[in-house]
Amino acid sequence: MPEMKGNLFTYIKIGVVISLLLALGYMISEVPGSTAIDFSSVRRNLGSTAARTPEPMIEDEIASGPEALAAIQARTKYVNEGRARQYVESATTDYYQGSYEEALRRLERARIYDPSNYSIFKLSGQIFFEKNKFRKAFNDWERANQLPNDDRTISRDLDVLRRLIRYSRTEMDRLQRTVNKEPDNRVARARLKELEEQMRD
Numbered sequence: 001m002p003e004m005k006g007n008l009f010t011y012i013k014i015g016v017v018i019s020l021l022l023a024l025g026y027m028i029s030e031v032p033g034s035t036a037i038d039f040s041s042v043r044r045n046l047g048s049t050a051a052r053t054p055e056p057m058i059e060d061e062i063a064s065g066p067e068a069l070a071a072i073q074a075r076t077k078y079v080n081e082g083r084a085r086q087y088v089e090s091a092t093t094d095y096y097q098g099s100y101e102e103a104l105r106r107l108e109r110a111r112i113y114d115p116s117n118y119s120i121f122k123l124s125g126q127i128f129f130e131k132n133k134f135r136k137a138f139n140d141w142e143r144a145n146q147l148p149n150d151d152r153t154i155s156r157d158l159d160v161l162r163r164l165i166r167y168s169r170t171e172m173d174r175l176q177r178t179v180n181k182e183p184d185n186r187v188a189r190a191r192l193k194e195l196e197e198q199m200r201d
Contacts, residue, residue, distance in 0.1 A: 084114030091123060100127050118149040125157075134165055134198045168195050 087110035094103035107124045110117060125140035138161050145154050175192040178185055 080113040081117070084110040084117050084120065087113070088117065088119045088123065095123060095127060100131060103127055116147055118144050118147040118151070121147065122149075122151065122154065129161070132198050133200070134161060134168065135201050137161060138165060139201065165199070168199060171195060172199070 087106045091103040091106035091110065094100075094106065104124060104127055107120050107127075110120045114120070121140045121144035125137045125144060128134075128137035128140060138158070141154060141158050141161065144151075145158060172192060172195045175188050175195065178188040179192060182188065
């Protein structure tokens with residue numbers, strides 16, 4: 001009798017284990033694995049959804065009216081000022097490396113983005129001054145002086161440049177008289193041409 005009880009318990013244990021294994025096998029077959037996800041419906045809907053709903057524009061996201069226009073203008077101004085600053089930084093690097101023409105090209109682009117940037121006109125005036133283009137330097141420094149700034153040297157530089165231009169004009173008049181009296185005077189002619197170049201806008 002005890003032997004039968006032992007066998008019965010063994011059979012019950014085996015039956016329970018088999019039942020658990022069958023249940024586990026059923027659960028595994030019914031729950032999909034992570035690699036069995038079907039994306040075909042998502043792929044099919046991408047094309048038609050994109051065609052039906054275009055990307056929203058900035059103007060659509062902001063309420064219409066004067067507030068919308070002001071918000072768009074403020075954003076555009078902020079972006080343009082940032083671009084102008086980048087060009088000025090690059091131009092400053094070019095200036096210190098002696099690449100004056102490249103610096104002037106960058107400053108010209110910066111003017112397009114932000115014509116109220118003081119640094120653009122201050123630096124371009126400095127470059128023109130060092131290239132002995134005094135009239136262009138004066139024009140740019142005069143414009144810089146009209147813009148809001150805290151630079152105390154710009155007025156002094158302008159004053160020095162005014163005197164230099166005044167002297168150059170007086171010298172040009174004197175040289176012109178010399179050339180008129182002595183048409184073969186090559187030194188006077190060359191110096192007059194040089195001063196005219198400096199005074200050219």
